Amino acid sequence: MTGLVNILVVIAVMALVIGRQMQARRLETERRFWLLPLILVVVALRDPQMIDRAHQGAAVALLAVSLLLVLAMGSVWGWTIQLWQDEDGAVWARGTQATAAAWAGMLAIRLGLFGVGAALHVRQSGSALLLGLAVLLLVRTLVVNWRARHLEPAYY
Structure with a gap:
C-alpha cells in the first residue's frame, strides 16, 4: 500500500506544482522553499524497501x-521559468511553453528509467519517486532563486 500512497503523493504534488507554475506569481525568495522537499525526503527515506535487496547493486x-x-532536469526546469520585475522591484515568475516541454521530458525520462529497471528485474519503490521529486523541486527552486537575485532591474 505504501507504494500506491507514494505514487498518489507524487501525482498530487506534481499537479499542484505544475498548476502553480503556469500562473504568474510573485516570487518569494525568502520563504522556506526547502520545506516541501524536506518533507518528501523524510517520507521517502522511511521506506526500508527503497532499494531492492535482491538486486541491490x-x-x-x-x-x-x-x-x-x-539534478540536471531540475536545473533545466529552473532555466525555463520566465522572470521579471514589476515597478516596485518585486520579482515575478511564470512557466513558459519550455517549462511544459521540460515537464514532458522529465516524465519521459522517468518512464525510461522505470523501463530500464523493469528490464533488469529491479523492484522499484514509489519512495524513489518521492526522493527524486524532492531533489527536483529543491534544485529548480535554487536555480530560480539564484536567477532572481541576479536579475537586472527593469527600467521604464
Whole structure:
C-alpha cells in the first residue's frame, strides 16, 4: 500500500506544482522553499524497501542515475521559468511553453528509467519517486532563486 500512497503523493504534488507554475506569481525568495522537499525526503527515506535487496547493486545504480538526471532536469526546469520585475522591484515568475516541454521530458525520462529497471528485474519503490521529486523541486527552486537575485532591474 505504501507504494500506491507514494505514487498518489507524487501525482498530487506534481499537479499542484505544475498548476502553480503556469500562473504568474510573485516570487518569494525568502520563504522556506526547502520545506516541501524536506518533507518528501523524510517520507521517502522511511521506506526500508527503497532499494531492492535482491538486486541491490542494480537498484543503487538505478537510483544514483535517477538522482543525477533529476539534478540536471531540475536545473533545466529552473532555466525555463520566465522572470521579471514589476515597478516596485518585486520579482515575478511564470512557466513558459519550455517549462511544459521540460515537464514532458522529465516524465519521459522517468518512464525510461522505470523501463530500464523493469528490464533488469529491479523492484522499484514509489519512495524513489518521492526522493527524486524532492531533489527536483529543491534544485529548480535554487536555480530560480539564484536567477532572481541576479536579475537586472527593469527600467521604464
